[in-house]
Amino acid sequence: MARGMVKKTFLTPLGKDNPVFVQILGICSTLAVTNKLANTMVMVLGVMFTTALSSWTISLFRKQIPSRIRMMVETLVIATYVIIVDIILKAYNPEIWKQLGPYVGLIITNCIVMGRVEAFALQNKPTLSLIDGLASGMGYGYVLLIIAFVRELLGSGTIWGYQVLGSWWTKWAIMVMPPGGFFMLAILIWVVHEGVMKEGKNG
């Protein structure tokens, strides 16, 4: 396996083919969990774990899986990994598990996981698929963390639960609610497309 290929596989989802900015995938969870940094971090780790391992698993058996039922197999594998995340959280970090509630289970329906399995893992070797899945999860993750940072700061005046803005700060309740996620995401996509990606297109 060429080194260049590995590097490209790793960097593409972080930059010019970012799942959230460019493919606009995984939006539902972007809106739901990004009002607190700590919750977002756990969600991001869960998604990274799931995308990486389901891509790897599916890639491992890509030649054996009958193509007629491949989607069922993919869903089942993804669901299994998500349930593993859910059970482990429930047993070892119940405080966070309680706060995330149903969102961990909803990783199953995150389009990025299924998207990477379908678009990449079915055609590529296991190791490369693992890297692609991990990088996609990270590409999704850092966008979420940026959004969560702004939403928590403006909406609650805190960062990672610690008070940073004093009592003079009027909390923006809208930032904590789902519409705040829409606004932040749209602004971020706009900034990235206008500011960062335009140059790339022209050059």
Next chain:
Amino acid sequence: MKSQTFYTKRIKPLVFMAVVTIICIVLTSSLYLLTRERVAMNELFFMRRSILDAAGVEHSGDVEGVNSLYESVVKEVGEVYVVGGNTYVKLFKGPGLWGEITILVGFEEDLKTITGVSVFAQNETPGLGARIEEPWFSQQFRGKEGPFSLVEEGTAAAKSEMDAITGATRTSDAFKNIMNRAISESATLKGGQ
């Protein structure tokens, strides 16, 4: 390309799917069984910690501390937890904005004065309604009597006033209703009901 026989077209996908399903089920259920005791212990710990919080008893917050303290001071009489012989704690449930809110309310010997409130389970909006779990909110009930009416966040002073949460009117309202129901039922707590 081999030809599509009956086997590759019909039987193989079925068998494959069945095998994958069995593997997935075995994996997840064994993990569930392995962690079952730990999960039950977590639940018990949360419950005991909430009961001590509602009774206004100081505790260390860690698992051993809470469990040993609980076992030495709490007596379970029917559905009521009697803490230290003179504080009565009971679980109350009611509808919130998104789902059920489960709280524990503690009363002093007179069955009127509230020793504390703790939220055991809730599904309110994170950052808004979910702030009912924050200490400032649950601690405001200590020493009050109710029945409560809502006032603006940070202004409750009288024994029958409670702070609402700004931006979470419906959750505050639901919480007030559960509190008031708890207060109307408090007189029967000594009988263990």
